Amino acid sequence: xxxxxxxxxxxxxxxxxxxxxxxxxxxxxxxxxxxxxxxxxxxxxxxxxxxxxxxxxxxxxxxxxxxxxxxxxxxxxxxxxxxxxxxxxxxxxxxxxxxxxxxxxxxxxxxxxxxxxxxxxxxxxxxxxxxxxxxxxxxxxxxxxxxxxxxxxxxxxxxxxxxxxxxxxxxxxxxxxxxxxxxxxxxxxxxxxxxxxxxxxxxxxxxxxxxxxxxxxxxxxxxxxxxxxxxxxxxxxxxxxxxxxxxxxxxxxxxxxx
Numbered sequence: 001x002x003x004x005x006x007x008x009x010x011x012x013x014x015x016x017x018x019x020x021x022x023x024x025x026x027x028x029x030x031x032x033x034x035x036x037x038x039x040x041x042x043x044x045x046x047x048x049x050x051x052x053x054x055x056x057x058x059x060x061x062x063x064x065x066x067x068x069x070x071x072x073x074x075x076x077x078x079x080x081x082x083x084x085x086x087x088x089x090x091x092x093x094x095x096x097x098x099x100x101x102x103x104x105x106x107x108x109x110x111x112x113x114x115x116x117x118x119x120x121x122x123x124x125x126x127x128x129x130x131x132x133x134x135x136x137x138x139x140x141x142x143x144x145x146x147x148x149x150x151x152x153x154x155x156x157x158x159x160x161x162x163x164x165x166x167x168x169x170x171x172x173x174x175x176x177x178x179x180x181x182x183x184x185x186x187x188x189x190x191x192x193x194x195x196x197x198x199x200x201x202x203x204x205x206x207x208x209x210x211x212x213x214x215x216x217x218x219x220x221x222x223x224x225x226x227x228x229x230x231x232x233x234x235x236x237x238x239x240x241x242x243x244x245x246x247x248x249x250x251x252x253x254x255x256x257x258x
Contacts, residue, residue, distance in 0.1 A: 006035040007109035007156065011063070012099065012133045014042050014087065014114065014125035015073060016054035017210040021220055022119065022161040023112050024061055024203035025196020025239045031062030032199070040067040040102050042095070042129050043087050045080040050212060057209035060202060069098055074124045088124050092132070097146045099136035104150030111137050115160040115242060117183040120175065130160065137246065159241040164190045171235050174227070178218045190240045197237040204236060 009030045013019045019027065019039045031037050039058055044050050046068050054066045071087035073079035087095070103111070113133035118126035139145040141154035163171070165184040172182050196203060207221050208214055214221040224232050251257050 006030055006033040008036040008107070009110045009112065010037070010103065010106055010108035010155075011039040012042070012111060012113040012129060012136075013039065014123065014129040016041055016044055016050040016066075017057070017207065017213050017219070017221055018114070018119075018126070019054075019063070020057050020061065020203060020206040020210065021236075022114075023239060024057075024206045025199045025236070026112070026194055027061045027063050028199035028202040028206075029194070029196060036106070036108075037061070037063045038067060038102075038106050038108070039063050040069065040099060042069045042099075042132065043071045043073045043079055043125055044068060045070045045082075045084065047081050048079055050079070050210070053210045053212060057206040060206040060209055067102055069095070071095070088128050092135070095128075095132050096135045096139060097149055099132055100140045100146045101149045103136060103140040103155065104153045107153045108155050110157045110159065111155045112159045112161055112241065115162040115185065117162070117185060119161070120163055120171075120182055120184065121180050122183050133158075134244070141247065154247060156246075158244045158246045159192065160244055162190060162240050162242050164240055167193070167238070167240055169234065170231055174223050174235070175220070178223065180218075185242070189242055191243045192241040194239045194241070195237065196239050197233070200233050200237045204232070207236070 011019045011023050027037050071090050072084045074086050074088045114126040114130040116130055137158050141152055163184050164187045166187050210221050213219040214225050216222045
C-alpha cells in the first residue's frame with residue numbers, strides 16, 4: 001500500500017532564528033518524512049554576519065539554502081550593511097510581490113508564518129511579515145496580480161505560529177526575567193499543537209547555529225542556552241499554530257452569511 005505523501009512546507013519569518021524557534025520542529029519533522037521544505041527570511045542581507053548562521057541552521061533542518069529578501073531589521077541597522085529600506089518601511093506591494101515569486105517558484109502545500117500579535121514580544125518586523133504573508137499567499141493564485149512573478153500557485157493551507165495563554169509554560173517567566181512583554185493568544189485561537197519532542201535535539205542544534213544570538217543574554221536562544229536541558233526541552237518540544245482561512249470558502253450563493 002502506498003503511504004500518503006507528506007505536504008511540502010514553506011516557512012516565512014522575519015529574522016534569522018525565527019524559523020528554528022517557532023517552527024524548527026515541524027520543519028525537521030516534514031524533512032524527515034521526505035517532504036520538500038524551505039524558509040523565506042524577510043530581513044537581514046546575504047552579506048550580514050547572520051546569513052551564514054541562517055544557512056547552517058537551515059542545513060540542520062533540511063530546509064535548503066537561505067532565501068533572504070534583504071530588508072533591514074526595524075531595530076538593527078547592522079542587518080543590512082550599506083543602504084537598505086527597513087521591512088516596516090518597504091512598499092507593501094513590492095514586498096508582497098517578492099514573496100509571491102518564492103511561493104510560485106517553490107510551490108508549497110503549506111505555508112507557516114508569524115501570528116498577528118508578532119510572537120510574544122510584538123516585534124514590528126514579525127507583524128509586518130504576518131501581513132505580507134497573508135497577502136502573498138492569496139495573491140500567488142490570482143492571475144492579475146504579479147503576472148511576471150511566475151506560474152500561479154495556491155497553497156492548500158496557511159498556518160500562523162503562535163503561543164496560547166495557557167501553553168506558554170516556562171517560556172513566559174523566562175522572557176519576563178529580561179523584561180520582555182508577553183503577548184499570547186486566547187487558547188481557543190490555537191487550532192494545532194504539534195508534539196515535536198522527537199525532533200527536539202535537531203531543533204536545538206538549529207537554534208544553536210544562530211551563534212551570535214545564542215551568545216547574547218537577552219535573545220531567546222541565549223536565554224534557552226543557559227537553562228538545564230530538561231527545562232529547555234520542555235519549552236521547545238511543542239509548537240502551536242493557528243490555521244487561517246485561505247481562498248474562497250463555501251457559503252450561501254445569494255446572500256452574505258456569518
